[in-house]
Amino acid sequence: MGILWILVPLALLLSASAGGAYWWAWRNRQFEDMETPALRVLFEDAKPGNSLLVDEEKHERMRNHDC
Amino acid sequence: MNQPALSPTPSLTETLRVEDDSSVCKHCGSVLGAEQDSPFCCAGCETVFHLIEARGWQEFYRLRDQAGTMNQDRDLDIPSYAYLNSEAYREQFCQERTQQTYGTVWYLDGLHCAACVWLVEKMMRAHEGIGVMDLNFGESRLSFEFDRESDLQKLAEQLAAAGYRVGLRPHGSELPNEGLLRLGICGALAGNIMLMSLPFYTGLSQGPYAAMFAWMAFALVLPLMGYGARPFFAKAWVGLKSGGVNLDMPIAIGLTSAFVLSTVQLVLGNYHELYFDSMGMLVFFLLTGRYVQRMGVRKAMSETAKLLAGMPQLAEVWRNGRWMPVSADQILVGETLRMRAGDVVPLDGILTSETAVLNLHVVTGESHPVYLKREDKVLAGSVNMGGTMRMKASQTVEDSRFARFQTLADSLTRQKNRDQVFERAARWFLPAALSAALLGLFLWWPVSPGQAFSTALTVLIVVCPCALALAVPTARSLALGRASRAGIWIKSLRVFETLPTVDTVVFDKTGVLTEGKPNIVEEKWFTDRPHWLSAAICELESSVHHPLAGMFRERLEVAKGLRQTIDHIEAVEVRPGIGVRGEVDGVRVSVGSLAGLDGFASEPQVQDFMTREAASFPAGVGIVAVLIDGRPGALFAVEDRVGDEVDGSLSALKRRRLDLTVLSGDRPEAVQKVVDDLPLDRGLGGQMPEDKLRYVVARQSERNRFLMMGDGLNDMGAIAAAEVGVTYGGATDAALKFADVVLRTRDLSRIDYLFDLVETTGKAARRGLALSLGYNLIAVSLSLAGLIGPLTAAILMPLSSLSVVGISAWTFREGGS
Structure with missing residues (x-):
């Protein structure tokens, strides 16, 4: 039974980290738009040879912002 | 995925040859008329097609076909976006991010599917000077950063040409939804508190382990009280300060007493007498109920926001020797404005052009456009139907009659948003709970003061209005969801309280009961060349942009090729308030109202003849008389047609x-005709906006309760004053702003549905309240008798809440609406 002294705080620590992850996702607006990302899956921009006028630098900024 | 998922994309022209279906537009897929040579339905589609092809974005057509539907009736009338490049726009609608970049939000009308998202994102990225960008499909919201030099006008025009009209709205807070964070954190806390309390349910009550679990639960309760329950405490405190009673007070008292009692027991070492888990559940359930309800309202608000997002108008003003685009609120009295066809007049003024044709539909409710002459008064909100016209500003925007009326409507809306049934429930709940607690104190005082305090606090905890507080929000959020699926957006929750009291429904006529555009219902010809005359009328009316022209054009398209029979048309002359005349192929043709015939006809017997002939037309219709060289040509009975489903919907009401x-601003005869044809009790014509408002307010003091449905500026006051103001998607901004309920389309059957829905909601809420009341009575009696312990309370409390949710859902299923 002595193990409880370690396991119970450990369990609390785990749920605290889950809470932290939730807070992080919320702060990064992961729950703000539940529809559009599902539609973006349909796009096939990565296809090579598809001449899209995408400004590479801009694309980079987008990515940085997303993370 | 690097490998192409589909067969290699063929060139665009190939694709089209394969699917070649000459009868549909290559870009939008709408059906082409037989006489069209071009493979496109319009210039807009052609432009977009070439734009897409030039940039190699054929992917768009693949996605479009895959996703299926496109917007059918796309309007290619592109508004002016000059405002977007102005300093005023950057000041009012943008946030400065760095020295050179700004952040802003646009609302896009016309997003339908994945292909739309794809195209818009591509267009944004291809545009010069656009930085970080995010398109939210659900809310039709496009937020992005842009450089100072970026040409936003061009971008907006491109988007509009592709069918996505840009609108603006002063944006509110940019913060993510805090309710969701609170809800998630409290869910986690409540679950863990429950876990820590579990050992006590198994009989553990003493020893070091019991102490550990109890103190851990205590540690988890602290953030629950300090963060999770803060909204309840904050609202209770606001209520306390203002001296009123609200439902958050019993919640705050219940939580505080549970916290105090449990902490005391914790310190004393009575670990099995803790209420921490009940508190966790209570806060979590309450937050869930409120969150779901708020999301329902938020959805309705964002749908309306989409409709409301417009483009601030820049008027062209003569300043410093040239025409300058000036935002409407900067125009000074006495300055001259130039308005193009289709422009909305921003302020009251005096016409300085010779003539003008204006549509006053949204200002006064008049269904027929009016002719004005020089020196006539032009009202803000009317639409220029004719060619370019000039006017002199006689009022600033704030002093225009429309603006003053809007201020009045504003104050009316604020007044009616005060009273809430919820607060009424709290008003008796709180004293009842407190007296029950006091009773407990007195009953047990003789036994022992400690026991007495404990009982009193237990009573306060078990009467906690959890179920009560959940009953109403649950029923309402179910109703909001159903309403939104049925195309009804409820902006104000007050509707649930006021709609059942409504005894009078007031409709606007033009655009609500009728379609808002004239139709020929009967005709008489006195010439052997009716086709030539039709063509002549069409040409004459087109030259002044009168809607009658559209009517004749439609008929001429049925009998094709007749238009060529007109060779030349000259000396067109508009007679204000009467009609128009001109020489067509050398013959003088005049088109106008019967009353104004003497302005055109030379002989009185012609007038008598026309009047006699017109007498056989149904009462209440508008009459258009046509003369050829002063002799009778034709007579038309023109009517604004009543919508097909209106009769049935009114019968249901x-x-x-x-x-x-x-109540209509239209001619009394036209109103009387509608009253005769439809199951209406009464109708008043010639109503000015103030008259409509007065009508509603005067009868409210006689204890009548109103639902007002309208769509124009002239209905704004009545909509704001009525207990329930209703409008629909195509209405003016003013109506949308003040309405409590917005219907997606002008479908009057939705009103009957709304009554049904609110009735069911009331029933569900009453059942929930009865259930929670019953629970409270039993629980209080038991705890007064000292029979109830924390264990029973902990089980009963969530059970009662869940049963309230259950009974609500069941009522709606049973109602089946």
Whole structure:
């Protein structure tokens, strides 16, 4: 039974980290738009040879912002 | 995925040859008329097609076909976006991010599917000077950063040409939804508190382990009280300060007493007498109920926001020797404005052009456009139907009659948003709970003061209005969801309280009961060349942009090729308030109202003849008389047609024993005709905006309760004053702003549905309240008798909440609406 002294705080620590992850996702607006990302899956921009006028630098900024 | 998922994309022209279906537009897929040579339905589609092809974005057509539907009736009338490049736009609608970049939000009308998202994102990225960008499909919201030099006008025009009209709205807070964070954190806390309390349910009550679990639960309760329950405490405190009673007070008292009692027991070492888990559940359930309800309202608000997002108008003003685009609120009295066809007049003024044709539909409710001459008064909100016209500003925007009326409507809306039934429930709940607690104190005082305090606090905890506080939000959020699926957006929750009291429904006529555009219902010809005359009328009316022209054009398209019979048309002359005349192929043709015939006809017997002939037309119709060289040509009975489903919808409302009234700015005869044809109780014509408002307010003091449905500026006051103001998607901004309920389309059957829905909601809420009341009575009696412990309370509390949710859902299923 002595193990409880370690396991119970450990369990609390785990749920605290889950809470932290939730807070992080919320702060990064992961729950703000539940529809559009599902539609973006349909796009096939990565296809090579598809001449899209995408400004590479801009694309980079987008990515940085997303993370 | 690097490998192409589909067969290699063929060139665009190949694709089209394969699917070649000459009868549909290559870009939008709408059906082409047989006489069209071009493979496109319009210039807009052609432009977009070439734009897409030039940039190699054929992917768009693949996605489009895959996703299926496109917007059918796309309007290619592109508004002016000059405002977007102005300093005023950057000041009012943008946030400065760095020295050179700004952040802003646009609302896009016309997003339908994945292909739309794809195209818009591509267009944004291809545009010069656009930085970080995010498109939210659900809310039709496009937020992005842009450089100072970026040409936003061009971008907006491109988007509009592709069918996505840009609108603006001063943006509110940019913070993510805090309710969701609170809800998630409290869910986690409540679950863990429950876990820590579990050992006590198994009989553990003493020893070091019991102490550990109890103190851990205590540690988890602290953030629950300090963060999770803060909204309840904050609202209770606001209520306390203002001296009123609200439902958050019993919640705050219940939580505080549970916290105090449990902490005391914790310190004393009575670990099995803790209420921490009940508190966790209570806070979590309450937050869930409120969150779901708020999301329902938020959805309705964002749908309306989409409709409301417009483009601030820049008027062209003569300043410093040239025409300058000036935002409407900067125009000074006495300055001259130039308005193009289709422009909305921003302020009251005096016409300085010779003539003008204006549509006053949204200002006064008049269904026919009016002719004005020089020196006539032009009202803000009317639409220029004719060619370019000039006017002199006689009022600033704030002093225009429309603006003053809007201020009045604003104050009316604020007034009616005060009273809430919820607070009424709290008003008796709180004293009842407190007296029950006091009773406990007195009953047990003789036994022992400690026991007495404990009982009193237990009473406060078990009467906690959890179920009570959940009953109403649950029923309402179910109703909001159903309403939104049925195309009804409820902006104000007050509707649930006020709609059942409504006894009178008031409709606007033009655009609500009728379609808002004239139709020929009967005709008489006195010439052997009716086709030539039709073509002549069409040409004459087109030259002044009168809607009658559209009517004749439609008929001429049925009998094709007749238009060529007109060779030349000259000396067109508009007679204000009467009609128009001109020489067509050398013959003088005049088109106008019967009353104004003497302005055109030379002989009185012609007038008598026309009047006699017109007498056989149905009463209440508008009459258009046509003369050829002063001799009778034709007579038309013109009517603004009543929508097809209106009769049935009104009958359904009539079955609810509601009084149905129509208030219209149109001619009394036209109103009388509608009253005769439809199951309406009464109708008043010639109503000015102030008259409509006065009508509603005067009868409210006689204890009548109103639902007002309208769509124009002239209905704004009545919509704001009525207990329930209703409008629909195509209405003016003013109507949308003040309405409590917005219907997606002008479908009057939705009103009957709304009554049904609110009735079911009331029933569900009453059942929930009865259930929670019953629970409270039993629980309080048991705890007064000292029979109830924390264990029973902990089980009963969530059980009662869940049963309230259950009974609500069941009522709606049973109602089946």
